[in-house]
Amino acid sequence: MFRDKNGKSKNRPFLGGMSMADSLEKMSDEELKNRYISLWESVNVVECFSSRDLMELEAIAQELEKRGYEVTETRKPRIRRIK
Numbered sequence: 344m345f346r347d348k349n350g351k352s353k354n355r356p357f358l359g360g361m362s363m364a365d366s367l368e369k370m371s372d373e374e375l376k377n378r379y380i381s382l383w384e385s386v387n388v389v390e391c392f393s394s395r396d397l398m399e400l401e402a403i404a405q406e407l408e409k410r411g412y413e414v415t416e417t418r419k420p421r422i423r424r425i426k
Contacts, residue, residue, distance in 0.1 A: 367406045
C-alpha cells in the first residue's frame with residue numbers, strides 16, 4: 344500500500360496502473376505459470392532479482408492456488424555423464 348497525494352491508502356500500481364492482484368487475475372493460467380517459472384529461475388538460478396520479484400512470485404503462487412493449482416519447488420541436482 345502507498346499513499347496518494349491526498350494521503351489516502353491505495354494499492355501500488357503494477358502493470359498499466361493496476362494493482363498486482365488485479366493484473367494477475369487478468370492473466371491466463373499459462374501466462375501465470377510461465378511468469379512464475381521465469382521469476383523462479385531469476386531468483387534461484389541466476390540470482391538476479393529484487394524484492395518486488397519475490398513479492399510477485401508469492402502473489403503468482405497464491406493466484407495459481409486460487410485457480411486449483413499446487414505450486415511446489417523442488418531443488419534437486421542433476422548429475423550426468425557428458426563423455
